[in-house]
Amino acid sequence: MKAEEGITILKIGGSVITDKSSDDGSAKLDEIERIAAEISRFSGRLIIVHGAGSFGHPQAKRYALTEKFDAKGAIITHDSVKNLNRFVVNSLNKAGLNSVPVHPIGNTVCENGRIVRMFIEGIRIMLKNGFVPVLHGDVVMDTVLGISILSGDQIVPFLAMQLGAERIGIGSAKDGVLDNEGKTIETITSSNFRDIEKYIGASENTDVTGGMFGKVDELLKLCEISSITSYIFNASKNGNVLKFLNGENIGTAINNTGK
Numbered sequence: 001m002k003a004e005e006g007i008t009i010l011k012i013g014g015s016v017i018t019d020k021s022s023d024d025g026s027a028k029l030d031e032i033e034r035i036a037a038e039i040s041r042f043s044g045r046l047i048i049v050h051g052a053g054s055f056g057h058p059q060a061k062r063y064a065l066t067e068k069f070d071a072k073g074a075i076i077t078h079d080s081v082k083n084l085n086r087f088v089v090n091s092l093n094k095a096g097l098n099s100v101p102v103h104p105i106g107n108t109v110c111e112n113g114r115i116v117r118m119f120i121e122g123i124r125i126m127l128k129n130g131f132v133p134v135l136h137g138d139v140v141m142d143t144v145l146g147i148s149i150l151s152g153d154q155i156v157p158f159l160a161m162q163l164g165a166e167r168i169g170i171g172s173a174k175d176g177v178l179d180n181e182g183k184t185i186e187t188i189t190s191s192n193f194r195d196i197e198k199y200i201g202a203s204e205n206t207d208v209t210g211g212m213f214g215k216v217d218e219l220l221k222l223c224e225i226s227s228i229t230s231y232i233f234n235a236s237k238n239g240n241v242l243k244f245l246n247g248e249n250i251g252t253a254i255n256n257t258g259k
């Protein structure tokens with residue numbers, strides 16, 4: 001690990017590491033191990049954020065957490081995602097990394113569902129010393145709502161801004177953002193977004209945080225306030241995570257230059 005290297009943020013979608021058609025926490029352990037092995041071959045400064053998949057979305061829906069405050073439902077949902085996080089962290093550590101669980105419930109505050117503060121000093125020290133922080137979509141405290149559901153898709157651009165990340169990849173289970181013919185859209189900018197918006201929708205499974213539309217929306221907001229390019233790619237395909245980490249630009253690029 002070189003201390004002067006830029007920071008990479010990689011999100012692994014719940015659609016990749018869980019069976020998202022399940023309504024209660026079904027992990028794809030083989031996929032978690034395969035991805036951990038790919039990640040272990042990368043030596044740069046890295047933050048991992050993973051989605052909640054069937055460990056969070058069905059629970060959040062069951063307790064209607066996006067509609068009303070429910071303390072018990074919040075705890076059950078958080079506890080479930082924490083189980084998935086344990087699988088991810090354990091697999092990464094078995095693959096040879098030194099990864100550390102970072103649960104947003106204890107370090108992040110939202111206002112009406114948007115992050116206003118996150119305590120990131122620990123993450124900075126982790127990165128300096130070769131640890132890999134592993135965050136996840138979670139239930140967090142909210143100044144207005146009491147609690148809200150924080151998507152991993154919102155955590156990624158927030159950390160990218162706070163830490164000045166160099167490379168951002170969102171691994172999901174499709175070959176990027178697809179058009180009406182199922183072809184991967186090469187680049188999305190705020191100028192072509194109007195034309196392709198109609199092809200981008202929510203998840204085909206339970207996902208309370210907006211599916212593919214939510215990702216594109218978050219990443220477009222990020223490139224409006226920065227010059228960072230993000231990539232949405234297929235992390236279910238063998239080798240793609242390592243390709244992204246090694247600097248290959250795969251899937252759909254989201255940026256403000258159109259290149």
Ligand SMILES: Nc1ncnc2c1ncn2[C@@H]1O[C@H](COP(=O)(O)OP(=O)(O)O)[C@@H](O)[C@H]1O
Nearest residue numbers: 013014015172177178199200201203204211212
């Ligand atoms: N234009 C599109 N291209 C790709 N996926 C799309 C599109 N529109 C809607 N989707 C849906 O969004 C899903 C990705 O969002 P989501 O299920 O939230 O993934 P993740 O679990 O990785 O966060 C895809 O699997 C697909 O069902």
Ligand SMILES: [Mg+2]
Nearest residue numbers: 051207209211
């Ligand atoms: Mg999602």
